[in-house]
Amino acid sequence: MATLSQSCLNLLFISAAMLAVIFSNSQAQDQSELSLDYYSKTCPTAESIVKTEMTCAVQNDPRNAAAILRLHFHDCFVQGCDGSVLLDDTYSLQGEKEASQNANSLIGFDIVDKIKNQLESECPGVVSCADLLAIAARDAVLLVGGPYWDVPVGRKDSTTASFSAADTDLPAVDHGLVTLISKFLAKGLSVTDMVALVGAHTIGKARCASFRDRIYGDFEITSGMELTSETYLSSLQSTCPRSGGDENTSPMDNITPNLFDNNFYRILLHGEGLLNSDQELYSSWLGFETASLVQKYALDPIAFFNQFSESMVKMGNITNPAGGEVRNNCRFVNS
Structure with a gap:
């Protein structure tokens, strides 16, 4: 495999740097405002409330872990x-739920509503929906066997x-790979993070x-079509015919679909x-x-867990340039 050309990489990094400059000129919420003890006095039970609700949701359906993480x-x-x-969506605001990358893809909004209702009952107007989601995502991963990480909070x-x-x-x-890399770099996330x-x-x-x-398409080429690959492909094509059945689903990890582990990378190796x-x-x-990172994480689950935790904190620290409020209802801005 060839590596990205230096000129291509330079272009990607320059693009990311330009975005950083644009953001720095805005009234951004400072990442330094995030802390581990942000709610220690105003809502000390916040994390336990989120964990309790997430535990119920994941026990009810393990897929809810992936839903909240997504x-x-x-x-x-x-x-x-x-x-x-x-x-x-409201008459004055177009939301993101029906955008092409979200429509028919995102679920779990009812779980967020339940958690928010509990938080508002305990600590009205204190815990933001953005923080709720960041904490819930961590708990979701932990509940299906993944790593723990401390979640800095204080988002608006x-x-x-x-x-x-x-x-x-x-x-x-x-x-393709270049586009994927550029989208992550634009958010300040490295190839390793991606x-x-x-x-x-x-x-x-x-x-x-x-x-x-x-x-x-190219599944037969990348898999080499060994017997196990042929069986897997046959199953996938049965689930997903050439036409129709758009809403039929298949696990992205067909080995341990409800367990957060490193089998995903082993599947890519095959x-x-x-x-x-x-x-x-x-x-x-x-x-x-x-490819080197895929090989590394396929062989070393601890390395994957450690990097995933670090990258989740890094992604979670991306703040909105415009700041905001603490919504009373996660579905609507405050009136």
Whole structure:
């Protein structure tokens, strides 16, 4: 595999630097305002409330862990981690839920509502929806066997949303490696962060509409079509025919779909990644660095857990340039 050319990498880093300059000229919420003890006096039971509700949700359906983790990711990639992904459409505000990268993809909003109701009952007007989501994502991972990390809190909830940014900023299943890298760099996240964070696909499912092109495309080439690959592909094509069945789902990790582990990377090593964007990390001829990281995390689950925790904190510290409020209802801005 060849590595990215230096000129290509330079262009990507310059683009990310330009975005950083733009953000620095705005009235940004300072990341230094985030702290581990932000609610120690105003709502000391905040984390325990979130954990209790998340425990019930995951016990009811393990897929809820992936749902909340995905919500947090999709939130942070648009305007920063500000709860904007949770906003419903109103006559005066277009939310992000129906953007192409979110529609038919995001669930778990009812879980957020339940947690928020409990927090408002205990500590009215104190805990932001953005913080709720960041804490819940950590607990979701922990509840299905993943690592623990301390979550800095103190985020504000946005009073706006960006339908257009949800369409342009979020990675998509059909993106090539260079595009994927550029989208992460634009958020201040490195190639290492990207490969670790994509490991979240070790839990959760994808819709047939998202992986149809992959299983009727280059799956046979990347997998080498050994007997086990043929059996797996046959199963996928049964679930996802060439036409119809768009809403049918399949786990992105078909080995341990409800356990947060490193099997996702082992699947990529065998060329059997369900999503094109995932398999690109290992199979792209440009992916020397990403392929090495996939190999590393496939062999060393502790290294994956450590990097995933570090990268989740880093992503969670992306703040909204406009600041915001603490919403009373995560679906609507305060009146």
